[in-house]
Amino acid sequence: MAPLTLGFLMDPLEHVRVDHDSTFAMMVEAHRRGHTVRYFEQGWLRFSGRCAEARMRTVSVQAETGRHFEVRQEAVHPISSLDVLFLRKDPPVDVDFLHATQLVELCAGKQPVYINSPSALREANEKLFTLHFPDLMPExxxxxxxxxxxxxxxxxxxxxxxxxxxxxxxxxxxxxxxxxxxxxxxxxxxxxxxxxxxxxxxxVPQARLGDKRIILVNGEPLGAVLRVPSDDDHRGNMAAGGKPVKTHLTAREREICARLKPRLLERGLYLVGIDVLGDYLTEVNVTSPTGLVEIDRLDGVSIESHVIDLAERLAANR
Missing domain, CATH: 3.30.1490.20 (ATP-grasp fold, A domain)
Structure with missing residues (x-):
């Protein structure tokens, strides 16, 4: 297909960990396919009267620590110049984040494909969204x-x-x-x-064995990683020191994913990371779910390829 222009609203590119960052893995895959990759930070977003715009950096990227990106161009572009916009700003979901989701929807011309939908990001609090499925959760x-x-x-x-x-x-x-x-x-x-x-x-007593991060792309579970807490902590989050361990999906976990799929897709939540503990759903992460790189490494797959495949299909059908 013809090259697309893919934008990434994210935290500073200078600070990403190339061996861990899911957003960066998607950028590398998009660049590998010949698409134009632009990134911008939340503070660079503005509105000029007809369309939201941002100071954007067009970059080339490579998975090499210390030399992972090069700025090819820096200029102000309207949001409508993007074919796809990945909204990947890390939490917290605060007032600034909510304002950003409102601004990026203000396009006088064509809107990009959003991954994920700005309105859904405002609606789907990662803790409270699970309450739509009380029978899947712990008490x-x-x-x-x-x-x-x-x-x-x-x-x-x-x-x-x-x-x-x-x-x-x-x-x-x-x-x-x-x-x-x-x-x-x-x-x-x-x-x-x-x-x-x-x-x-x-x-849930199984917490000592770890919780499972499952990545869903277009509602389908494409892989999982078990996050095992350290001996002196109860949290399995990798940001809190949890260890990523190879795992597989159980029948119960596939049932949970199938229950979530219609609700996710009707809201435009195309890239989601759910957390499962034992037989229970505990969180639905929609802002910038991580785990892609760890699953790739443990299972010998490329989840980011599926994400960019989806972005290309959605842009073609827009």
């Missing part, structure tokens, strides 16, 4: 009232996991047992004195 409670949260913890002798609603990378996730003397203090800290809701989930 879960969301609240900001300390007595109600304390009661939930008291009812679970196996322990409780507490999560900030807008947390990412395992940050702020804590485990409390039923009689932990830190319970009140932790609830005060995590809810900011009862001002912000948090998510409480019944602890």
């Amino acid at each position: 879960t409670f969301v609240a900001r009232e300390l007595p109600a949260l304390a009661d939930f913890i008291a009812r679970h002798p196996g322990g409780t996991i507490l999560k900030p609603i807008d947390g990412f990378g395992g940050k702020g996730i804590v485990f409390l047992d039923q009689k932990d003397r830190n319970t009140r203090s932790m609830l005060e800290l995590l809810t900011r004195g009862g001002q912000e809701p948090i998510m409480a989930q019944a602890y």
Whole structure:
């Protein structure tokens, strides 16, 4: 097919880890195919009266640490100049992020294909979106009232996991047992004195064996990696020190993926990373899900090739 222009709204390219970053792997694959690759940061986005635009860098990329990109051109381009726009800014999903998703939709001419849909990124909080599927989850409670949260913890002798609603990378996730003397203090800290809701989930014992990150492209599971926590931590997130281990998909996990597929595709959530713990869905990650590079390495595949295949098909059918 004719070369496309692919844009990536992301964090600074200078700081990516070429041996880990999923966004960078997709950029390398797009560049390998001869597509024009442009990247820009959230702060470079603006609106000039007819169409959102950004200062964009046209780059060549290669998987070589320290020499992983070269800027070919830097200029202001309208968002409508892109055939595909990958919205890959890392969390947190804050007000600046929400404003960026609104700006990129303002195009007087043609809109690009969005991966993922800006409106869906605003809607699909990575913790709360799972609540659409309560039968797939561990017992879960969301609240900001300390007595109600304390009661939930008291009812679970196996322990409780507490999560900030807008947390990412395992940050702020804590485990409390039923009689932990830190319970009140932790609830005060995590809810900011009862001002912000948090998510409480019944602890799943299989957590010590690791949680599984499954990558879905166009609703189909294309691979998974088991993230095993270190001996001195309860979190399997790789950003928190979890170890990536080769794994396979179970029948239950395929069932979970099949349940999610229609809801994801109707919202334009084409690239998603779900987290599964034992038999339970715990998160649906839609902003910048990671794990592609680890799955590639462990399974000898190229998930980013499937992503760029999809981008080409969507652009052709636009």
